[in-house]
Amino acid sequence: MNRGHAHAMPYGFKPLGDGRTRFRLWAPDRDAISIECDNGHSAPMRALDDGWFECVCPVDVGTGYRFRLENGLAVPDPASRRQRDGDVHGYSVVTDPLAYRWQHDGWKGRPWRETVIYELHVGALGGFHGVEMVLPHLASLGITAVELMPVAEFPGERNWGYDGVLPFAPAAAYGSPDDLKSLVDTAHGLGLMVFLDVVYNHFGPDGNYLGAYASPFFDEATHTPWGAALGVATPQVGDYFVHNALYWLDEFRFDGLRLDAVHAIGNPGWLAALAGRVRAAIGPERQIHLVLENEANQAHLLGRDRFDAQWNDDFHNALHVLLTGEQEGYYAHYRPPMEKLLRSLREGFAFQGETMGGRRRGESSGDLPPARFVNFLQNHDQVGNRAFGDRLSILVDAETMEAALALLLLGPFVPMLFMGEEWASRTPFLFFTDFPDERLRAAVREGRRREFESFAGFAGDIPDPNEYETFTASIPVRHDAAGERRRVFVRELIALRHKHVAPHIEEARSLGAGALGERAFFASWSLGGASLTLYVNLGDADIAVDRPPSPSAAWLHGDAADVASLSRGLLPARRTLACLES
Numbered sequence: 001m002n003r004g005h006a007h008a009m010p011y012g013f014k015p016l017g018d019g020r021t022r023f024r025l026w027a028p029d030r031d032a033i034s035i036e037c038d039n040g041h042s043a044p045m046r047a048l049d050d051g052w053f054e055c056v057c058p059v060d061v062g063t064g065y066r067f068r069l070e071n072g073l074a075v076p077d078p079a080s081r082r083q084r085d086g087d088v089h090g091y092s093v094v095t096d097p098l099a100y101r102w103q104h105d106g107w108k109g110r111p112w113r114e115t116v117i118y119e120l121h122v123g124a125l126g127g128f129h130g131v132e133m134v135l136p137h138l139a140s141l142g143i144t145a146v147e148l149m150p151v152a153e154f155p156g157e158r159n160w161g162y163d164g165v166l167p168f169a170p171a172a173a174y175g176s177p178d179d180l181k182s183l184v185d186t187a188h189g190l191g192l193m194v195f196l197d198v199v200y201n202h203f204g205p206d207g208n209y210l211g212a213y214a215s216p217f218f219d220e221a222t223h224t225p226w227g228a229a230l231g232v233a234t235p236q237v238g239d240y241f242v243h244n245a246l247y248w249l250d251e252f253r254f255d256g257l258r259l260d261a262v263h264a265i266g267n268p269g270w271l272a273a274l275a276g277r278v279r280a281a282i283g284p285e286r287q288i289h290l291v292l293e294n295e296a297n298q299a300h301l302l303g304r305d306r307f308d309a310q311w312n313d314d315f316h317n318a319l320h321v322l323l324t325g326e327q328e329g330y331y332a333h334y335r336p337p338m339e340k341l342l343r344s345l346r347e348g349f350a351f352q353g354e355t356m357g358g359r360r361r362g363e364s365s366g367d368l369p370p371a372r373f374v375n376f377l378q379n380h381d382q383v384g385n386r387a388f389g390d391r392l393s394i395l396v397d398a399e400t401m402e403a404a405l406a407l408l409l410l411g412p413f414v415p416m417l418f419m420g421e422e423w424a425s426r427t428p429f430l431f432f433t434d435f436p437d438e439r440l441r442a443a444v445r446e447g448r449r450r451e452f453e454s455f456a457g458f459a460g461d462i463p464d465p466n467e468y469e470t471f472t473a474s475i476p477v478r479h480d481a482a483g484e485r486r487r488v489f490v491r492e493l494i495a496l497r498h499k500h501v502a503p504h505i506e507e508a509r510s511l512g513a514g515a516l517g518e519r520a521f522f523a524s525w526s527l528g529g530a531s532l533t534l535y536v537n538l539g540d541a542d543i544a545v546d547r548p549p550s551p552s553a554a555w556l557h558g559d560a561a562d563v564a565s566l567s568r569g570l571l572p573a574r575r576t577l578a579c580l581e582s
Helices: 127-141 177-189 235-250 268-282 313-324 329-334 337-347 380-384 398-410 438-452 468-472 480-504 560-567
Strands: 012-015 021-026 033-037 042-044 052-057 064-069 117-120 145-148 166-170 193-198 218-224 227-230 256-259 289-292 309-311 354-356 359-361 373-376 414-418 509-517 520-527 530-537 554-557 575-581
Touching: 033 052, 042 052, 117 127, 127 145, 127 177, 127 480, 166 177, 166 235, 177 193, 193 235, 193 289, 235 256, 235 268, 268 289, 313 329, 313 337, 313 373, 313 398, 337 509, 337 520, 398 480, 398 530, 398 554, 398 575, 480 520, 480 554, 509 530, 560 575
Parallel strands: 117 145, 117 414, 145 193, 193 256, 256 289, 289 309, 309 373, 373 414
Antiparallel strands: 012 021, 021 052, 033 042, 033 064, 218 227, 354 359, 509 520, 520 530, 530 575, 554 575
């Protein structure tokens, strides 16, 4: 039976089904709050305990509403499910969460071991409908999880998503809430999971009114790159974000969440509690997955009963230095790169308590299976936070790039591709915003320039993040001949992964990894009663190998000539070869 889903929570509105709607707002700094609707109705709200205000109004679905503070300031609902015309300063809209009837309501998800992630920016692919049209292509590749960059309502028409200020409202620039549900529903019909990137470490700089009536949302004693930290230790604040997680998983049927930059939250105890509460509320009948971005490398947060995995920047950074030779910025901490890359392949994190940038970073991770780590060659940060948004396909030749992709997709970690990577896109992915406030536009423009002016390769102005052309330049373009070859190559690697590697990654353990040359190495893991070994040469010269694989090895990847060469003790340049041995 097709049905709708609505997440019940103390925040925001609740249609009562009789032409009336209940509204609640937590405003502990205020003595009086009123509500006003775009149909002319207004009323004072009743003060409850602990800073809560409530009222029941004769309004129905489609009505716009906002809250008026006693100082005259009108603010949107911080739990708004939809904003009128996408205006973060304007009216929130009463919606009917049950109106969308799910076509694939019986979908229960997929196990974590099957996960192959594809990260994308919804706006760059044409909004929710545009992404929905791309889903069959992704399913045909063997992708099993589509990860959307944040979709919470933001100022203007375009944004990376990390300037969201209304985290329950899908951005109107991308489509309606029901359009987003249709995207997820269609994905489930194709066997695809859908993950959402959520931001619980800060609000954007334009349209955030919480400080005007709920100052406990912010911990002024702790600062982050975006200002005061969020006060998640306060129950009403922590619950706001727990309900946000449940809202996306329950009402929109997302299969998982990626939590952005949780090191900036600075509260691992709250994070662990969030994971426990989410899993208890969703229950065992659905397979949902929680992933962290965490510069602190806190291994104790990772496990089946907590967070399934963490984005592994250590793997990316060390491999990037090996591939490109770049050593500026944070890449300076990964030179020489081979030692840190090998440790990442053996133990997950390269930094497990060592000093980085004058501070100790990380916890021991060697006892964790590879499944606890999401590895990638590119993502929105690692491409978009470059001055000119250049992809690896610009920096690295095609053969070396394919060797790196084979390492990524055949290793027993959870792999992630960035949109366009499967067809060798050479278009940049730039940083873009659309703040209406000219002061913010200027601050973003100048801040971006200052960020890169000390880099040796910086030779002038970078693309203005505020210009529409910066956004349009970031739409991935397929290059026909090279693109089709790369698409077939990636599809074949993913098929090999699903058949031979993915079923065993939860139990896989390192059997060792070592350097074969300046840019060549091997890595082995136990895998389902066999051992998987990858021989990787990212350099431009063939490398002698003292101990080639046994003649009985079953080769997963590598053409006959390359395998024959390795059997004679010579690993060809710009190649990754993979074999299983009993």
